[in-house]
Amino acid sequence: MYNFDVERPATIAQAVKALSTEEAQPMSGGQTLIPTLKARLAMPSVLVSLSGIDEMKGVRKNDDGLLCIGGGTTHTTVATEAAAHYPGLAELAARIGDPAVRNRGTLGGSIANNDPSACYPAAVLGSGATVVTNSREIAADDYFLGMFETALHEGELVTEVKFPIPQASHYEKHLQPASRFPLVAVFVAKFEEGVRVAVTGASESGVFRWTEAEEALSGSFKSDTLKDLTLDGSGMISDLHGSGAYRAHLATVMTRRAVDAISD
């Protein structure tokens, strides 16, 4: 790792100020960023640590019934504190990586990074959540722009995510056992207004909604409804773990399993 200075602000305002210099980068849990720094794929001269900002932590339900989770909330905290409100989300958090990763890694870090195989993007998009930053609110549909790409500007911080709570939801993760990320995973959320289906780990453009499946399931919420639907393997990630066609197929299987898990 190249050396850098570390700043530890106590408020969002102080962090935003510290990030106004060009060479500064935020660090939340560091579970992605520290390995990236070791590989010298990022070389900030100032790291602005978000871990001491209490106003970015916590899980609470607001007056509109949305579950608001601070960007600096660890996966472990979400797994325990969201369980009573939004079990599908809590279960997703409980299966990210391993316990030590969950004790440091955060919601904000995960969706700022937008790894094409990360878990949280599927829940944020699949819930139709709103990403709150230090300067604005961004609908999930407008937030995830592609592999490792988001609508965030330079120096903009994910301070909170507001999740509408579905009637039922399930995250089905096909584990890539070496990385413990999903190879392909699907988040299905059933709302009164309709069903949302978000697929992660599959597409070269990152997390996406499988709208055909959403329409079918909104009509009839049964896995059978999906049996003739397929996803196109072109544009899907192909690597030593699986071809694009394999991932496309896996996404359909994960979706059906998620629906079965909810219907049972």
Place this chain on the structure above:
Amino acid sequence: MTQVKMTVNGKPASGDVEGRTLLVQFLREDLGLTGTHVGCDTSQCGACVVHVNGQAVKACTMLAIEAEGAEVATIEGQAAADGTLNTIQQAFQDHHGLQCGFCTPGMVMSAAALLKDNPKPTVAEVRHYLDGNICRCTGYHNIVKAIMAASGQDVAAIAAE
């Protein structure tokens, strides 16, 4: 250089570190606590697991500066002052839960974190909790058995599995 202060195994510890100094470097190189191992340095293997404010973390993937003011526990603090092993360590010895021993400090610290939250885990829960701890020698079976024994559960049936 920045001065950091923390409590390590119940005793105050401090030193001057760079921004990039990892917690595991600080523990091993500045404090001489070389029981915490570095297996991969890429947050995969869990040999470097220590507790920070009671939570298991990978010390290779946390900056020393971030542990300012924290309570840190390492493998060196697990046995009693006279060298008597704690329950988990003794169970690893009794059930042959280690071979080369490289992964063991991380395994013991992960096991301690698990049993603190879940004093009577099932075998499946133990295995799930050890997702981030890799052992090249034992095949995990005896590690799981040791942790089950340390939790006071009967492990006779596990042997027959």
